[in-house]
Amino acid sequence: MTELLGTPKKRGGGIWKLLLALVILVGLGAGAVVSFRAGDAPTVSVVADKAAVGKATVFTVNAAEPKRGLTSVKVVLTQGALSKELEAKAYLAQPPWGLGPKTTTESFQVTVGKANVPELREGDVTVQVLAEGAGTWLKGTPKAEAQVTLPVRLTPPTLDVRSEQIYPAQGGCEVVIYAVGPSSVRDGVQAGAWFFPGYPLPGGAPDERFALFAVPYDMGDDSQVKLVAADDVDNVAEAAFVDRFTPRPFATDTIRVSKQVMEKVVPKILSRVPSFEDRGDLVKNYVAINSEMRKANNQVLVELSKRSRPEFMWNAPFVQMNAKAVSSFADRRTYYHEDQKIDQQDHLGFDLASTKRAPIPASNRGVVVLAGYLGIYGNTVVLDHGYGLMSLYGHLSEISVKEGDVVERAQTIGRTGATGLALGDHLHFTMLLHGLPVTPLEWWDGHWIQDRIAKKLGPALPLVSGEGTE
Ligand SMILES: [Zn+2]
Structure with missing residues (x-):
């Protein structure tokens, strides 16, 4: 029995020794890991979005350390005696034994400018980024830095x-x-x-x-x-440069839209605009055309204005079509259907009615920048007269020019009609400056052009007197 008991006891002693050796080994291993398994030096970069610092320059900071992760990223601005910490981020690094979460990459932006650093002066400024990884007692803390120096400019143009x-x-x-x-x-x-x-x-x-x-x-x-x-x-x-301003309040108008009117305009527009989302309801479709489609069409005109030529293509007052004005510029219209208010829109052109299919004169010399169907405006011609000034002709039954054509003042560009959001045959005429509808009354007035535009521009706009356009 003694022997039997003694033998396992002996073996047990061996196991303990083995365990002890193992513990020592593990301890040594752990000691080595804790002493030597430091993270790598992080990679770090800083890039500015402008060539100088003014009101607000954005610096993009990137830092990375895949092994044990980042422990800190700091952004410091220096200019002469001025030193200012702009950002300080701290992270928990992964323990040396490799278990646990870590932040391996970081990316953020810091804005530097007179707006957030009022002490900035003209001269160079340095933005420095310092990143640290996880260290050990023996190997210290792995570090990296990056910096960019830019001139500070705070003086606006004269x-x-x-x-x-x-x-x-x-x-x-x-x-x-x-x-x-x-x-x-x-x-x-x-x-x-x-x-x-x-x-x-x-x-x-x-x-x-x-x-x-x-x-x-x-x-x-x-x-x-x-x-x-x-x-x-x-x-x-x-x-500030305006010497005198004249307010011109809106005219207001109420428009009653019957089912019959909607049935006349909605299907014909839908058939021409395949991208339009059919609301499955006549009134909803009418309102969507009158509001959303109008907005989208007007945005096309703003985009067109960006292609305007930097030259005066005209040198005489603008021609008004010989027709009756049935609606004038800047009319705030409230739309009713069966006593229900359904919409409100601003009518921003002149509606000119003459005989059916009347020839339309180009208001002035210009280049055709649009000749085709444009939603609520139906068949449309837009002429560019240069420096952002354009004229629009809508609801045409016939277009007789094409994009790129240079047309002369009073040249026929098409015929009136009722395409788009129109009932009777008429011309919808709009003058636009950089896409904004403006009153054509001024441009139709030779005295106004002379006094308000040509006199200031002098030889830059050599004006000839227009005939029959006063
Ligand atoms: Zn109109």
């Missing part, structure tokens, strides 16, 4: 208004001549959400520019109309 007697009216146009410094990359007139770009003044000094601009039909005062010039880092100069 901006000097050269025109006097600028008298715009609500829904109307005007022109301003100004001079800008060479650092300007974007200048012109801002009127609320609308921007009217400036162009070099033909025959002017190298720094002289001009902008045709409009006050939107729905803007009742000129407080949001200003001349602006911005450099490549968003330093913006602004100047």
Whole structure:
């Protein structure tokens, strides 16, 4: 029995020794891991979205350490004695034995500019990124850094208004001549959400520019109309320049739309616009055409304006078609169907009615930029007269020009009709400046063009007197 008991006891002693050896080995191994299994040095980069720091330059920071993960990423700005921590992120690294979560990559953006660092001065600024990985007591902490140094520019372009007697009216146009410094990359007139770009003044000094601009039909005062010039880092100069503003309140109108009217216009438009989503209901389809399709068609006109030629293609007042005006510019229309208000839209052109299929004269010399079907406008011609000024002719029964044609003033471009969102035969005529509908009354008026536009532009717009267009 003793032997029998003794033998396992002996063996048991062997196991304990083995276990002890194993523990020591594991301990040594763990000690080695904890001492030597440090993470790698992170990779780190910082890239700016602009060539300088101005109002707000965005720096994109990337850091990575796949082995044990990152422990910290810090962004520091320095300029002379100024040192400012812009961002400090900390992470839990994976333990040396390789179990547990880790952050192997990090990517974020830091904005630097006068807006968030008011102490910035002109001169160079350095943005430095410091990233750390997981270290051990023996091997220390793996680190990496990256930095970028950029000039700080805080002075906006110089901006000097050269025109006097600028008298715009609500829904109307005007022109301003100004001079800008060479650092300007974007200048012109801002009127609320609308921007009217400036162009070099033909025959002017190298720094002289001009902008045709409009006050939107729905803007009742000129407080949001200003001349602006911005450099490549968003330093913006602004100047008020309007000498007198004339409000022209909306006319309002009520339109009753019967089922018969809807049945007349909805199917004919749907058959021409296959992309239109059929709402399966006559009234819903009518409202969608009147609102959504109108909006989409008007957006096409804004896009078209971006292709406008930088030249005056005309030199005489605009021709008005000899017809009766049955609706004028900027009419706020409320639509009713069976005593229910179904929609409200602004009518932003002149409706001119003559005999059926009357020939339509080009309002002035220009190039055809659209000749085809355009939703609510039906068969449509759009002429570009240059510098963002365009004229639109809608509801045509016949188009006799094609895109790219240069047409002369008063040349026939098509015939009136009732295509699109129209009942009777008429011409829908709109003048547009950079896609914004403006009143054509000014452009039809030779005196207005002379006083408000040509006088300021001088030799840049050599005007001849138009015949029978007063
Ligand atoms: Zn119309």
